[in-house]
Amino acid sequence: MTHARRFILSAASGLALIAALPATAQxxxxxxxxxxxxNSGLFGHILPMFQEETGIEVRxxxxxxxxxLETGRRGDADxxxxxxxxxxxxxxxxxxxxxxxxxxxxxxxxxxxGDDPAEVRMAAxxxxxxxxxxxxxxxxxxxxxxxxxxxxxANLWAAAGVAPAGRWYLSTGSGMGATLNTAAQVPAYALTDxxxxxxxxxxxxxxxxxxxxxxxxxxxxxxxxxxxxxAHVKAEQGQAFIDWVTSDEGQAAIADFTVGxxxxxxxxxx
Amino acid sequence: xxxxxxxxxxxxxxxxPALMQIIGLSLRVTLTAVLMACAVGLPLGAxxxxxxxxxxxxxxxxxxxxxxxxxxxxxxxxxxxLSRSGPFGSLALLFTPTAMIIAQTLLIxxxxxxxxxxxxxxxxxxxxEQLLSLGAGRLRAVPTLLWDGRVSLLTxxxxxxxxxxxxxxxxxxxxxxxxxxxxxMTTAITLETARxxxxxxxxxxxxxxxxxxxxxxxAWGAGQWARGRLG
Numbered sequence: 001m002t003h004a005r006r007f008i009l010s011a012a013s014g015l016a017l018i019a020a021l022p023a024t025a026q027x028x029x030x031x032x033x034x035x036x037x038x039n040s041g042l043f044g045h046i047l048p049m050f051q052e053e054t055g056i057e058v059r060x061x062x063x064x065x066x067x068x069l070e071t072g073r074r075g076d077a078d079x080x081x082x083x084x085x086x087x088x089x090x091x092x093x094x095x096x097x098x099x100x101x102x103x104x105x106x107x108x109x110x111x112x113x114g115d116d117p118a119e120v121r122m123a124a125x126x127x128x129x130x131x132x133x134x135x136x137x138x139x140x141x142x143x144x145x146x147x148x149x150x151x152x153x154a155n156l157w158a159a160a161g162v163a164p165a166g167r168w169y170l171s172t173g174s175g176m177g178a179t180l181n182t183a184a185q186v187p188a189y190a191l192t193d194x195x196x197x198x199x200x201x202x203x204x205x206x207x208x209x210x211x212x213x214x215x216x217x218x219x220x221x222x223x224x225x226x227x228x229x230x231a232h233v234k235a236e237q238g239q240a241f242i243d244w245v246t247s248d249e250g251q252a253a254i255a256d257f258t259v260g261x262x263x264x265x266x267x268x269x270x
Numbered sequence: 271x272x273x274x275x276x277x278x279x280x281x282x283x284x285x286x287p288a289l290m291q292i293i294g295l296s297l298r299v300t301l302t303a304v305l306m307a308c309a310v311g312l313p314l315g316a317x318x319x320x321x322x323x324x325x326x327x328x329x330x331x332x333x334x335x336x337x338x339x340x341x342x343x344x345x346x347x348x349x350x351x352l353s354r355s356g357p358f359g360s361l362a363l364l365f366t367p368t369a370m371i372i373a374q375t376l377l378i379x380x381x382x383x384x385x386x387x388x389x390x391x392x393x394x395x396x397x398x399e400q401l402l403s404l405g406a407g408r409l410r411a412v413p414t415l416l417w418d419g420r421v422s423l424l425t426x427x428x429x430x431x432x433x434x435x436x437x438x439x440x441x442x443x444x445x446x447x448x449x450x451x452x453x454x455m456t457t458a459i460t461l462e463t464a465r466x467x468x469x470x471x472x473x474x475x476x477x478x479x480x481x482x483x484x485x486x487x488x489a490w491g492a493g494q495w496a497r498g499r500l501g
Contacts, residue, residue: 060448075354076355203466230354
């Protein structure tokens with residue numbers, strides 16, 4: 001039975017591997033945030049500065065805004081950092097978050113095929129641009145995932161009085177990058193945050209066809225998950241991150257971040 | 271395709287610490303999951319092969335079917351279990367490598383159990399008389415049968431490894447793809463694809479395939495060597 005013994009020994013040492021997993025850093029917080037902040041590289045730029053200063057490691061789980069808020073509601077994050085104001089205010093009103101702070105904004109742009117079959121470039125405002133796409137039944141790739149960008153898109157369709165449906169309307173149910181990959185292939189129009197667009201490389205024939213309307217303003221808010229609801233929330237460290245992000249220093253770090261020489265996020269903390 | 275291959279090669283050559291960390295984590299998570307699944311699955315599969323009890327057929331069918339458990343479903347189940355609002359929330363395991371190991375173990379376990387059962391069943395049919403005449407009961411025969419079937423069992427273990435190292439659905443949900451902490455080869459590929467960095471994504475894919483190929487070559491070589499020694 002020595003073979004068997006050897007086998008049992010190796011199995012046991014396998015189990016020991018688990019126990020030997022390196023101890024995780026004690027001082028860290030989990031932040032549920034959006035794909036736009038992570039994919040653009042903003043966190044890679046600002047988090048090392050915060051960690052240097054406070055010794056607190058920030059672990060970012062990037063999800064759509066809807067999923068990020070759900071992660072907060074379940075108590076699986078200490079801080080949520082997202083962009084869908086109405087949902088954020090609901091999150092606080094329901095007692096899941098302590099308070100919402102303005103952090104920064106960027107803006108949405110409408111991208112589409114360079115030859116612009118729906119003549120979106122001629123549109124006077126964002127509502128007219130959406131109407132033009134719907135009237136032409138030109139392909140439009142939607143996030144369809146309850147993210148902040150998807151919510152913003154739904155608001156634009158509502159303002160245009162359009163209930164988007166039909167073969168031209170492609171609900172990808174995916175993140176911004178995956179949706180842009182789809183849009184580039186079809187090719188289709190899509191609503192995207194400028195940050196993801198600027199750092200996105202697989203553009204194919206897509207170009208910005210509409211930008212600059214104030215309704216495309218995209219504000220980001222940061223909220224501490226309520227420790228009264230989830231006692232394990234690292235309120236002190238989480239608040240330290242919120243304080244830093246909204247401080248002069250944090251705001252300057254956000255303003256400093258550029259992709260291809262272009263500033264992506266504009267500080268807006270009071 | 272020269273681009274991605276060149277990127278893959280220069281990535282490896284550069285010894286980029288972030289990449290090495292990702293490769294190390296992927297291997298650690300998947301290999302640990304394979305070992306866990308073997309520790310549980312080999313004895314369980316062998317027991318299932320030899321034991322006779324009511325409902326045995328149903329149990330076998332269920333384990334066979336679970337070989338097709340979608341990774342994203344396994345991930346979701348583990349997520350709901352480990353979430354702070356779930357039954358094991360107080361362990362604070364969500365978004366850690368341990369959570370990823372648990373999810374991948376769930377994915378591999380049915381493969382190891384089902385394959386072990388089938389291999390041991392065949393061996394038992396073959397050696398039954400001999401083992402019984404030596405005075406070995408069914409239970410005592412288990413280690414011998416497992417050892418005898420080790421070359422065939424290795425294929426099952428490799429299939430399990432392949433399934434776990436290739437999946438992204440489960441590790442993405444329970445690990446959260448946190449940079450420097452729970453980012454694996456497959457979640458990094460997903461992220462780079464989402465960023466439109468397709469060249470980098472393909473390069474990472476090439477590295478992952480190379481790793482899998484290397485491990486399989488080692489296992490195959492070991493199997494051949496064992497066969498040769500057995501004559």
